Amino acid sequence: MTSFPKKLTHKLLQSKEKLLFRSLKTIYPLIDFSSNDYLGFSSQGFLDEEIKLIDKSIRVGSTGSRLISGNSSFFEEIESNIAKFHNSQSTLLFNSGYDANVGLLSSVPQKGDLILSDELMHASLIDGIRLSFATHYKFKHNNVDHLIELVNRFKDDFDEIYVVVESVYSMDGDCAPLIEISKMCKEFNLHLIVDEAHAIGVFGNQGEGLCQHLNIQDYCFARIYTYGKAMGCHGAAIACSEELKHYLINYSRSFIYTTAMPEHSLIAIKAAYKLLTKTDEITKLNHNIAFFNSLLNHTSHFIESKSAIHCKLISGNKQVQEVEEKLSSTDIFVKSIKSPTIKVGFERIRISLHSFNTKEQISLLINSL
Numbered sequence: 001m002t003s004f005p006k007k008l009t010h011k012l013l014q015s016k017e018k019l020l021f022r023s024l025k026t027i028y029p030l031i032d033f034s035s036n037d038y039l040g041f042s043s044q045g046f047l048d049e050e051i052k053l054i055d056k057s058i059r060v061g062s063t064g065s066r067l068i069s070g071n072s073s074f075f076e077e078i079e080s081n082i083a084k085f086h087n088s089q090s091t092l093l094f095n096s097g098y099d100a101n102v103g104l105l106s107s108v109p110q111k112g113d114l115i116l117s118d119e120l121m122h123a124s125l126i127d128g129i130r131l132s133f134a135t136h137y138k139f140k141h142n143n144v145d146h147l148i149e150l151v152n153r154f155k156d157d158f159d160e161i162y163v164v165v166e167s168v169y170s171m172d173g174d175c176a177p178l179i180e181i182s183k184m185c186k187e188f189n190l191h192l193i194v195d196e197a198h199a200i201g202v203f204g205n206q207g208e209g210l211c212q213h214l215n216i217q218d219y220c221f222a223r224i225y226t227y228g229k230a231m232g233c234h235g236a237a238i239a240c241s242e243e244l245k246h247y248l249i250n251y252s253r254s255f256i257y258t259t260a261m262p263e264h265s266l267i268a269i270k271a272a273y274k275l276l277t278k279t280d281e282i283t284k285l286n287h288n289i290a291f292f293n294s295l296l297n298h299t300s301h302f303i304e305s306k307s308a309i310h311c312k313l314i315s316g317n318k319q320v321q322e323v324e325e326k327l328s329s330t331d332i333f334v335k336s337i338k339s340p341t342i343k344v345g346f347e348r349i350r351i352s353l354h355s356f357n358t359k360e361q362i363s364l365l366i367n368s369l
């Protein structure tokens with residue numbers, strides 16, 4: 001075996017010293033307050049049952065990129081159904097939310113354009129922005145005044161301005177002020193990009209996401225729906241205009257230079273959308289979110305949230321890790337989020353609520369915390 005680079009050994013040592021060393025597990029505590037399977041589509045077997053109802057023989061493997069040999073009428077049928085569901089002119093599927101965000105943000109904003117993004121953006125959006133030749137500034141989290149200030153300062157210096165937000169923030173669980181932001185984008189003619197990863201399946205009568213729940217979908221330039229969370233499967237779609245879809249097919253490198261997703265992934269996505277239209281799990285999840293919030297008091301240091309993600313602030317990497325471990329020893333599965341993933345002093349226990357969590361489990365969690 002060749003020797004391992006010293007610099008990398010040093011980095012690994014450093015991450016261990018700072019309690020940031022990551023490793024893979026195969027066994028998890030029983031009471032799930034951590035997975036993204038908000039509706040239990042995956043863990044409770046709902047999607048499995050729905051997939052069995054789809055009468056289609058499955059070809060394993062897709063044989064190539066969609067631009068070469070990997071496309072099919074099944075792909076196009078599914079994209080057209082997703083577009084209808086999300087009230088969009090069209091959609092384009094990607095192999096994951098990460099791919100969709102990187103592919104969109106690296107290819108769309110050009111040199112001479114400006115990207116304004118919320119400071120608490122997900123890594124996939126940040127990585128896409130890093131690959132772009134556009135100028136990038138962050139605005140303070142959910143601070144529309146700061147966003148307006150930046151727009152006023154820079155609007156004459158750039159050709160196009162893209163505003164990038166998450167409808168539900170993955171690390172805080174709070175929602176973007178989408179009504180104000182979308183109005184502002186309309187007024188200043190900015191292009192609004194909304195990542196709905198944690199809103200699909202959670203907001204809207206049929207889990208359409210927060211944009212449709214607030215009826216602002218027509219103000220969006222692009223919306224990203226990911227399927228690895230409430231939808232219980234894998235992949236993602238960008239909902240956008242026909243024109244943007246054509247552009248992405250031609251210029252989005254994470255779409256072009258990768259093997260298309262196989263049919264079994266498409267079947268799972270189709271089944272997950274079917275389930276959304278008939279499931280009780282969205283209502284159950286929202287009851288659990290309301291129940292969880294009813295147990296909190298002003299002194300409990302939780303970030304206010306109406307989504308499935310809730311965070312209790314516990315300052316210090318060591319302290320937050322200890323809480324995770326203690327809860328784990330009583331079979332409660334939560335994740336500690338440490339700095340520098342989030343700002344020093346804002347370390348937290350991140351909780352994901354699910355439709356299948358019982359009231360007893362939720363009470364136990366709050367009491368234990």
Ligand SMILES: Cc1ncc(COP(=O)(O)O)c(C=O)c1O
Nearest residue numbers: 096097098122124170197226228
């Ligand atoms: C806000 C947000 N966007 C995108 C992604 C990436 O989605 P995927 O897991 O499908 O790659 C995630 C995943 O954690 C996310 O939280």
